[in-house]
Amino acid sequence: MLILSIASVSFVFLIGIGLYWRAAPLFNENTLYSLFRSSEWAPSSGKFGFYPFIMGTLWVTLIAIVVALPLCLLTGVYLTEYAKSSVRRVMLPLVNILAGIPPVIYGVWGIFFVVPIVREYVAPRFTEYSSGYTVLTGGVVLAVMIFPILVSIVSEVLKTIPKELKDASLSLGATKWETIKKVVLKRALPGIIAATVLAVSRAFGETIAVLMVCGNVPVAPTSVFDGGYPLPALIANNFGEMMSIPLYDSALMFAALLLFVIIFLFNLVSRIILNRIEHKYSS
């Protein structure tokens, strides 16, 4: 066990170091600050500003969480607390099947379903023109993709809340819904955070679906109806053609490194939050 965990941790570090090493040539020409803050993306003239891609990534991720989390919580609560056991027995395996659908299918669904809806119905209410290929679309598609895993983990977490804890609240005269809101969800919070992190980290990898519906414009979004260009999409889209342009490969490696660091930080921060909560409330 120990050897395995050391191996996996050092593997993570090796990937990080490898990416850094391949990205290093980029640092000779650009300061880290300009890489992060500059919005200019013109590889052929040696301009590599990552700001749009970082922002594209964050927007899509945030929208996905904002859309998916409340729905998943409600679904999880329904399945574990309200649904008849017959419904539960059918629904949970079904949700797991959804989790197995390849990302490209979600992408196609996004193009033929979500993109037109955003273009025709949603965006016109708020803005003048939108192609429908927006960070909102990407966020919604990503939300649908993380939905199954999020629902199934959230349900697992909710199932672990002891019946006696709920009984304690009920026996004080709380209604079932009050009990769920004030006790069950509160107690489940660490697990819910962990589930979200896991789902999002995994979804980052499912580049293709998001790449198909985000528009892939290298400009930092300023509203949900702007297009965006998340880091994974940048890497996947340009990997083939990078050889001819100097430093392009380093730039893409840097994109990968950024993604790596973002996911790492994301996990780290949630780990810290989890520790805080556990420290405070666990018994």
Added chain:
Amino acid sequence: MTQHPLISVKNLNVHIDGHHILKGVNINIPDKSVTSIIGPSGCGKTTLLKTFNRLLDDTANVKVSGSVLVSDEDIYAPDAEVTHIRKKMGLLSQRPYPLPMSIYDNVAYGPRIHGVRKKSELDAIVEKQLKDTSLWSEVKDRLHGPAAKLSIGQQQRLCLARGLAVEPEIILGDESTSALDPISTHKIEDLFVRLKEKYTIVLVTHILRQARRISDYIIFVYMGEIIEFGPTEEVLLNPREELTKQYVKGFIS
């Protein structure tokens, strides 16, 4: 019976998953006294206790028939309001289950649910209940610290305080001392004896010595049926039924 019964159970039958768990239970539990339910494990003690505040409602495949009157009100009547019924009883489970919040918020939880908003009022309730359960001096400096950080004995007294904060008439305890050390057990037992001035207390226990120490009446349950009910001394020292005799002597467990 000298006292008026506070809980009156009439021909109560409980089926869970098609198993007949409680069989034609009739019992009158006297007001302002401690009544212990004893019997071998699996005989239906917990189930009987849970019928008193309708905690079986949320269990799947449960059928309850018959009636349970609390202060002459049938709690299984179609128009009975379940939150109102449960508010009348504090429940103390086998292990303490503090709510995932601070000590203060645990005690204030019930009153808040029932509409108490004013901080001064909540402060007063919290202080009173913690004093009544002899916790105040131990926790008054960390009221806003997590309840989970208390020792298990303190947690159980906190759960009692939490239950008392909704001003119940009845306290239900399900082997509430079985997870506690002897000193904490004594504290809880003392509290029960003190609290029966104001409350009707029904306890499930499998410790005969405990039943003897603190209860006024004893109900002996065997395989879902009430075998014997009477004053503590009579049931334990001079049982009428053969089964009770065997259980008290330790032949059945």
